[in-house]
Amino acid sequence: MAVAASSVARPRLSGNVRGALWMLASAVTFTAMTTLIKYLGADYSAALQTFYRQAAGLLVLAPVIIRHRSAAFATTRPGILIFRASAGTIGMIASFYAYQKMPLADANALSFTRTLWMVPLAALILRERIGPPRIAAAVVGFAGVLLMVRPGAGGQFAMGVPALAMLAASFLFTFTVIGMKVMTRDHAPMVLLVWSAVLGAIFAIPGAVLDWRWPSLRDLGLLAAMGAIATLNQWCYIKGMQEGDAAAMAPLDYTRLVFAAAAGFLLFHELPGAWTMAGAAVVVAATAFITWREHVMNLRAAQAARAF
Template identity: 70%
Template sequence: MSEATTPRGLTPNARGALWMLGSAVGFAGMTVLIKFLGDDYPPALQTFYRQAAGFAVLLPIILHHRGAAFATTRPGLLLFRSGAGTIGMMLSFYAFQEMPLADANALSFTRNLWLVPLAAFVVREQVGALRIGAAVVGFVGVLVMIRPGAGGEFALGLPALAMLAASFLFALTITGMKVMTRDHSPTVLLVWGATLGLVLAIPGAFLTWRWPEPLDLGLLCLMGVMGTITQACYIKGMQLGDAAAMAPIDYTRLIFSAAAGYLLFSEIPTIWTLIGAVIIVASTLFITIREQQLARSARLLAAAEVQR
């Protein structure tokens, strides 16, 4: 992407960086609300409010386009993708409620590591030794975070397992999106995701339902809206800037979440969390930069073939 300045005086990457910072701050704020409300509202119920907020945001588009917004030839794949995303959301909400925010956020970045084997086995992409090696190193970072505990005991608990499983499920949804974008517009994918996500969240909400107090209802709705805004800011940032330049900024949510955990919940990251997080971030950054380099080389090669 060209670094020529825009009429606003900012390069595309600089504008994208601002959107990515907004996404990181919004994500940290959403996880604070997830944790704060977690004592009274279980993950399934919080997921329902999150999905309801996303559906409400997209409702004007649904009403305007109607049948065209749901045009698809592969409803089964869309259902699978939404199911994986909804279950992943519940698991991640559980992890954010039960784990220190810094630990949960660091483990959430393993989503990018899971994309490497999924790209090879599902999308049939060519995955080189460097990307495989980076993924292996990233999972070593996970072991550094979760294995050492008090007295050297194995510290892998249900919340950490939940976040790792959620990251895998989110990687599945991303892989599914790559497949679906070949013959579906982004609007159709968003509409199906929001609609099915809300429907699939209803059973869990029904089983754990409790009528919220007025203040809690406002916070639950705010949490859902912040999740939707966070996603929109992330998409906008990636749209404006180069992926390799935007990816490091996304990791600032580790800093915001660690600060929020310390100030609001008296959480102090351990040395194992810090070391493991550095390894995970470094490996996923390498994968992101490597993928963009390969994509750029492929575009240049295709352009050269056209000119011949």
């Protein structure tokens, strides 16, 4: 009986359940990474942290680069890859600065505006057709941003320069996403990763040199951990999107807000304000709608293609 019972296969988790677990792991690792960014921010500038982050990513990919050599850099459009890497590096510096200077929950809430920026840029660059629902959702989402930053008299913002830095970072990160969409049509994902890692490390050098500091062994370990966790975070996110349905997985990314608020409160004694929570709710609702709408449109396009 014991043998028969042990031979019975355990029910396999559904794709969406497996994907949800990966997405939750992504949210946890992202929170851990941003917590380290904030913790180390008193001694290491955003530019210097970015260099260590990029250097760690380059070390992770070094075996692939050494093994494949020229194939890892094979491209017919280096200009797009250079622009993508430069935008990503500048965006990373700006986002690191925001995580250092802002409450973690506030910075995470503003980071979701990347989806909102995709709407106008996809229409202008990718020539995608943007219907009234997506336009309306983007407008509502940016209204939520105004609730959080609350521009006042004299051009002052309630959240200050760090909030503008995060908005700028989200805008720049949108170019990296669009560049990925364009390049993956005829380039392997590994080629994009290699170019991003190599150029990212190179582009981060000038900013790091201006504020260079040799880390202690303890800080070096924390900086290395930050880079390793960042790589793990990307892996968890990709696995989550692979395992589960994109429309079901994308909203789970918003759990970052919950983990960030908890980490900010427990470790840094941060308490998000009412305006931040109200604006974040509007931004999350708008970006969730845009994600769902895009998923529906993709399904319809796939069904129409199969019909022919």
